[in-house]
Amino acid sequence: MTISDYRIEKRADVGMIGLFAQALVAIALAFIASGLLLTVLGFDSVAAFDALRKGAFGTWRNVQGSLVHAAPLAFTGLAVAVAFRARIWSIGQEGQLFAGAMLAYFFTTFLNLPAIITVPLVILAGALGGGLIGGLSGKLKTRFNVDVIVSTVMLNYIIAYLLSYLLTSRIWMAPDEYYLQTDRIPQEARLPNLWRGADLHLGVALAVLAIIVLHVLINRTTFGFSMRAFGGNPVAARFKGIEPRRMIVIVLTLSGALAGLGGVVQSFGVDFRLSQTFLYGYGSAGLIVAVIAGLRPLSIGLVAFIFGALAKGGLFMQVMADVSSAIISAMQAIILMFFLVTSVLFQYRLRRVDRDV
């Protein structure tokens, strides 16, 4: 006689399909939980979700809006992934995002060149601004052994307050301006739309490109392998000829450059001004996106799009179904919670074990 028994086993690898299934389950559960929340609070949850869907995907213009919202999140998400894959705990994406936008803006204050030159310069300056700040954290670690978490968090504050200083001291504020924001970014420095009448700007294309490049870099190149090896076991990696000091500086510079590009994409593609309120929050959102995506570049693209759609659809829900913005933040948190729960659950599987008695 045979008796069937079930055992919980850890999976060796969840895989791309597993991850996709996990995302679907997490989103489904999150929507059920959010629906309950909405119903308890007295909202018509069907109407609210319909508004969310319409706002995010209802028209081509709204899909574009979701993609535009997603672009900076993809960059900060990639920035987190690069650092975390090498097990370097950088949480300086916010400051690096600011630094990228600020250095790029700095160039526009005195450069007066046609768009064909200014736009590439602005993009490079964004990567440079973020990269320098990231690299600084790297140097602080390798030269003075300053903890990366500490230096990146401190630099977040320093950069944000530098922007605040440049505005309140009126160095970057127009003389007739009373809101804490810079003057408008000149037309020739703005990221152009991808085609006439489109809402998609060059920054969205850059984000897609960055996702593909990072995917190849991490998974298919020697550098990517060294980076992952370093993250896996720095001591063993050193015996393989990977210089840890160099690796830390390179990874943090690359991570910072990606975050800096996120700042340029948002400021030069959407806001056309710099202000603390416009740029606030992309760093921490990028952390969430990267962690949910399991630090995989392609998945980061997908998760960033989901979050972008949620942001865009959430605005629509707020406007059309009268759902307050606080509930939308709660929904995002619920989604994150279910992603974290399912990511643990999906690492295990049930296996049937047959026993002869």
Next chain:
Amino acid sequence: MKKLGLFLISLALTLTLTGQAVKAETDVNIAVMYSVGLESGWDRIVIDALDRLQASDDNLNITYKGFDAVYGGEAGAVMDLLAQSGEYDIILSATAHSDQIEILSPRYPDIMFVSLGSGNFNTGPNHYLLYGRVHEAAYLLGMLGAGMSESGVLGAVGSFPADDINDQLNAYRAGAQAVNSEVQVKISFIESWYDPQLAIEATYAQNAAGADIIYQLAGEVYEACRDKNILCFGLFEDTHKLAPEVVLSGTELRWDPAFTWVLDEWQAAQESGSFNGNTEAKWFGMAYGGANIFPYYNLSDRVPADLQEKIEQARADILSGALEVPLVLDVPTSD
């Protein structure tokens, strides 16, 4: 016979369809984009004016809805969605959203965009600009302050040196000087649009420098006034009830005539098919009922009769046009 039946059916269909398609031209639905939220007096007076017009306007059927304060790209996305929904005829922004309206006004040419206050610029024919100028009322407050002050020093706590703040401060000083040519006016800017705590700090500082009457333009400072036993002036809305023992009066901003003008423009555009937005912000002063000062209530017996009379005379002269309060936009300096 069959043909006649078909004709009748199609006629009936046409009538019902056109009947449905044409929305009554007297229905106007307004989306209000707040600058801070209803905790701010600036946003509250917008809603108060809309409520009054809703009740008094027999010509139009006005409905409105307020939306959370958002800025930058998010404000653009919200206004885009409001426009897209087709539910709103007018999008009225209580703050500086012209950057975003610049993208939206050509995209939604049938929707009227209205911007209130400084920091805005015209972005197209369907974009209207309004200012809430209360400098005439500030002039009267200056007279009142100078007449009441024992130290001969008045204070004013401003937000930013924006031109719709400067106009009030300059007029406040001009009014004070009209009563007492020796008067001094202490002016500070707290560099925030609304921050009562910071404004209270500035009030204490001005009081220490001798000011015994304070005009608040950046958040209620009445706690400090009560503490120092001095009188205060409020801004835009009647705040007497908040602190009846210290709020002597205040500038009143009534958007009613400005909104009436905007609604007239909207109706005219429904008939003519084109908007005619203004590039120079329009404002409606005291003579139009757009501004006033609030009554003294229980503090009225502390104001000398001859001073009250003088102020009444000045108010009458402003209304009749005999007195024109100069509109000075230069950044005022503190005495």
